[in-house]
Amino acid sequence: MKRFLGVLGSALLALGLAQTLRPQGIVVNPTPPPDLQVRVWVDKDPSKSSNPVYQFGEPIQISVQVTQPAYVYLFSVRATGEIVGILPNAFEQQNFLQAGEVRTFPGPGARYTFTVEGPAGQDRVLAVASRRPLDVSEIVDIQTGQARIRGVNNLARSLSIVVSPLPSTDWVTDEAYFIAGQLPPPPTTGTLVLNSSPSEAQALIDGRVVGTTPLVLELPAGEYRLELRRSGYDPLRVSFSIRPGQTTQLNLTLTATPPPTGLLAVDSNPRGAEVLVGDRVAGRTPLNLTLAPGTYSVELRRSGFSTFRTTVTVQPGRTTRISANLVAIAPPPPPVRPVQPVQPVQPVQPVQPARPSGTATYTCQGGTLVVSYLSNNQARIFYDGAFHVLPLVRTSPTLVYANSTYTWEIGTLGRLIARGQVVLYNCRI
Structure with missing residues (x-):
């Protein structure tokens, strides 16, 4: 039986995952019963707080407990896709446990042992507890422990079919994890994929030029500061993290730098004069205008005053001022009319209104x-x-x-x- 049980070792190879990372559950009751629970664990991790490591050839014991009387089925699931039946087996057919009972496999005086063998990797043990006996003959041969199926997905589908006739209150599952041998050392670097819009931006990481976008870099795990520079665009600065064995992708958009401007401040005495810059009415004095650098013709107009005209040059980042004293326009003298002789005033006769009809x-x-x-x-x-x-x-x-x-x-x-x-x-x- 030793060779049969030695295949509990599994082969989740070189994925660069932390040892505490566990795969998704094989089959899970979406509405587990509140009173029926099953717990499975290995002898090096009774609290199920980590992934214990077993060296090749080292014996391993598996324990299980239920909170209500139930039939228990145990399966070894290898990452290679190999599945082995643990309980019931050729030496232990009795798989009914009482409430609170803890049973260990192999137990004291058992005629078989479980021994961990290669290849190295992470393995798990699946426990299924049911209030009613299950027919798992289509999944494993109880006499040999060999599975009739291969692969985690096939096991999940087969178990779903087996438990489908049962109410959801009659079955529940649990899993235990362990490492066979030693996993390859985890990676210490990660990948940075850097894109920018527009592209061809100079990239600096922690102040050091590393190239122009788009870029793909292999970097040690850690925290970094990135700066992107491109002519005509504002510098862009972000922080990012590199995780071992993972890819960090940054898609960054640069913001175009606005053209330089200057300020034109226009005032007049009296105020309220209409301001024209070129041929465009810009407002009335007092007025502050933000303009692109250049030379402009400026007019100030106000009723009753002469038009004021000048030319100014606006410089970037500076203020150009116009203060105009408007000149009032004198009104023309009234025309001289010849004096007419005064006619004697005739008495006004009252006008009788016409009677309407x-x-x-x-x-x-x-x-x-x-x-x-x-x-x-x-x-x-x-x-x-x-x-x-x-x-x-x-x-x-x-x-x-x-x-x-x-x-x-x-x-x-x-x-x-x-x-x-x-x-x-x-x-x-």
């Missing part, structure tokens, strides 16, 4: 009024939701139609007085 619509301040002038010297208006007849009570200098409540006066303009208050005025046709 028919119906007229007046637009007033406060609303619209329709007035019908009747042939019997009366006017009829519609106001306050009713018609009202007003007799003519005065003809000069304004026609006045009135009764005890309403008064309609019409001259050059008209107005309506209701109950002593003017309600419509500036009325005209």
